[in-house]
Amino acid sequence: MGDPPLLSDYEHLRELVEATADDVRKASGGNKAAGTRVRKAMQEIKDAAQTVRKRVLEVRSQETT
Numbered sequence: 001m002g003d004p005p006l007l008s009d010y011e012h013l014r015e016l017v018e019a020t021a022d023d024v025r026k027a028s029g030g031n032k033a034a035g036t037r038v039r040k041a042m043q044e045i046k047d048a049a050q051t052v053r054k055r056v057l058e059v060r061s062q063e064t065t
Helices: 005-028 032-064
Strands: none
Touching: 005 032
């Protein structure tokens, strides 16, 4: 069946963060192209974090009903 939506969304978020680590190191060393990739990845991370937030609220509302 697969992971519950909250767990799979969180796993996706974690993978995005881990995948960005190398570019963050490069960007901190002055690599402009890596900086561009980091900014793009941060937007994806922001969107994924918002999805996790929504899932947590869904789980919480299901528990109270």
